[in-house]
Amino acid sequence: MTDFANRLISWQKIHGRHDLPWQNTTDPYAIWVSEIMLQQTQVAAVIGYYSKFMTSFPTIADLANATQDEVLQHWSGLGYYSRARNLHHAAQTIMDEHGGQFPQDFDTIQTLSGIGRSTAAAIASFAFHQVQTILDGNVKRVLARHFAISGWTSSPKVEKALWQLAESLLPQSDMVAYTQGLMDLGATICTRSKPKCTACPLVSSCLAQQQQLTAILPTPKPKKSIPEKNTTMLILRQGDEVMLVKRPASGIWGGLWSFPEWDDSVHQDYTAIARNQFGVSTTVDAPLASISHVFTHFKLHIKPQPLSVNQHALQAREANAIWLTIEDALGAAIPTPVRNILLELSSTVAA
DNA sequence: AAGGCGTGGAC
DNA sequence: TGTCCAAGCCT
Numbered sequence: 300m301t302d303f304a305n306r307l308i309s310w311q312k313i314h315g316r317h318d319l320p321w322q323n324t325t326d327p328y329a330i331w332v333s334e335i336m337l338q339q340t341q342v343a344a345v346i347g348y349y350s351k352f353m354t355s356f357p358t359i360a361d362l363a364n365a366t367q368d369e370v371l372q373h374w375s376g377l378g379y380y381s382r383a384r385n386l387h388h389a390a391q392t393i394m395d396e397h398g399g400q401f402p403q404d405f406d407t408i409q410t411l412s413g414i415g416r417s418t419a420a421a422i423a424s425f426a427f428h429q430v431q432t433i434l435d436g437n438v439k440r441v442l443a444r445h446f447a448i449s450g451w452t453s454s455p456k457v458e459k460a461l462w463q464l465a466e467s468l469l470p471q472s473d474m475v476a477y478t479q480g481l482m483d484l485g486a487t488i489c490t491r492s493k494p495k496c497t498a499c500p501l502v503s504s505c506l507a508q509q510q511q512l513t514a515i516l517p518t519p520k521p522k523k524s525i526p527e528k529n530t531t532m533l534i535l536r537q538g539d540e541v542m543l544v545k546r547p548a549s550g551i552w553g554g555l556w557s558f559p560e561w562d563d564s565v566h567q568d569y570t571a572i573a574r575n576q577f578g579v580s581t582t583v584d585a586p587l588a589s590i591s592h593v594f595t596h597f598k599l600h601i602k603p604q605p606l607s608v609n610q611h612a613l614q615a616r617e618a619n620a621i622w623l624t625i626e627d628a629l630g631a632a633i634p635t636p637v638r639n640i641l642l643e644l645s646s647t648v649a650a
Numbered sequence: 651a652a653g654g655c656g657t658g659g660a661c
Numbered sequence: 662t663g664t665c666c667a668a669g670c671c672t
Binding site: 333334335336337338339340341342344345379381382385412413414415416417418421433434435436437438453478481482485486491492519520522595 | 666
């Protein structure tokens, strides 16, 4: 056993996290769901979603038998919705091709949609006590500092070196404490800013500490400017109901319900659009305050444009359109800006 | 291989 | 405030 692993394991058992909702179980399903939710998402943001999800879908079979809409509903607001679609699809794969049992073979685990090498290693170590290394943002930061490795840690060259390094450090036992220790150290001690080096079990061998490189490692991702886009969301209203449309299965907010969007760079005759696209007669109301929503790769300026529907239109003319009360819409699989617009609408109505 | 894919915490 | 980036994966 490497000294690195030894010290990490001992530290984790005393100072690590032991009471997160997805710990203290070897149920691969419970661990799997948590690992997917935690991809690129902080623990604090996941906790509420996790318990609700596990209550609604307690087993792989329950998840496989649910509709995609039900699954996305539970993911609404969490982001990266392909995770939910892949999770649902993988549950069906497990039912169809693995007899309903989560596979234990490391390579087979990685064939499931949404599970890459690091997530597979987390599941394999936590659920099956296999000797496989994770390599998430925490581990990259810990290794880049401890071994004074420069270069953006997600560049192919550096990442490959980090995988090899991480493998070389593995213990032959105690994989639960070791894997959790890697994450705990990165999340609570070896943090991006203001790391608590005096409390670190690995400080005595940390090269960044010795060479005073802690503040500049890991090397930050190269900066890139993101484009800005504009869109108008048409809010067709009749009484306390609004119309939502189902977005395409892939792309941003794939499979979620949203307001119909209109590129308003040219046409601004919203009444004509509503008549031509949705077959309803409307009058144009005052637009709501614009919303700016920042994604990883672009910034979206949304102009919410309410339209009052004059005639009875509560039968959706298109298969991908539905009319819902604002209350029901808030419970549907909607992205965050749509939720915020609905909340604004309901407060306006109430006031 | 590089970019698509969400949202919010931390500072 | 804006900036960085988080238990990454997919194409």
